[in-house]
Amino acid sequence: ILLSTAKQRFMIGNSTKHLSDDPRACDFIGRMATVNKLLKYASFGGLATVGGILCLQNYVAMKLTEHEYYKTSLAMLRNHKEAVKLLGEPVRERNIDIGDSKVTTTRLYRARMKVPLRGSKQSGDLYLWAQRRTLQDSWEVLRLELGLQTLKDKRLLVYANPGYGADYVRNFDVDAVPDLVDGVES
Incomplete structure (x- = not known):
C-alpha cells in the first residue's frame, strides 16, 4: 500500500x-x-x-554535599599541603556518583563516600569514612584517602582518626548500627 x-x-x-x-x-x-x-x-x-x-x-x-562530614573532609583535604600540591590549586569537587553504592553509601549513623576532585594538575577521588554514635552526636571523620588519576592503584592517606585502626575502616559496614548501652558503644 x-x-x-x-x-x-x-x-x-x-x-x-x-x-x-x-x-x-x-x-x-x-x-x-x-x-x-x-x-x-x-x-x-x-x-x-x-x-x-x-x-x-x-x-x-x-x-550529600551539605552534610557536616562532607564539609569537614574537604576542609581537611584543602589543609593537607601534599594532597593540594599533587592535585594543583584550585581543588574543586565534582558531582558525586550516587549510583555507585560500593563506594558511596550514607545511612543514619555511618557514611562512606567517594568524592571526585579536579585540580589544575590532575584529577582524583577523595575517599572518606565517617560515623556518629547517636543521632544527636556530630559526625566524626574516621579516615580520608586520596586516589590520584596518575596512580590508580595507590592512595595517599590524608587523615586517619587515631581512635580507630585501619582494620576498622577496612571492615566498615555502613548498615551496622552502633551497639549502645547507656550512651556508650559496647
Missing part, C-alpha cells in the same frame, strides 16, 4: 481509488494517526522520565 498525502489516494494492486471510496483505507489512516500520536506521547513521556531521574540524581548528590 502506497499513500499519497497530496492527492489523498492509495493504491491496491493496479487500481487507484479515492480514500473516501474504500472504508479499509480510512480505517488504516485512522489507525496510523493513533499510532503516531501514541509514539509521540511515549517519546515525550520517556524524555520527561529521564529528565526527572537526572534532576532527582543531581538533587540527592547536592544534598
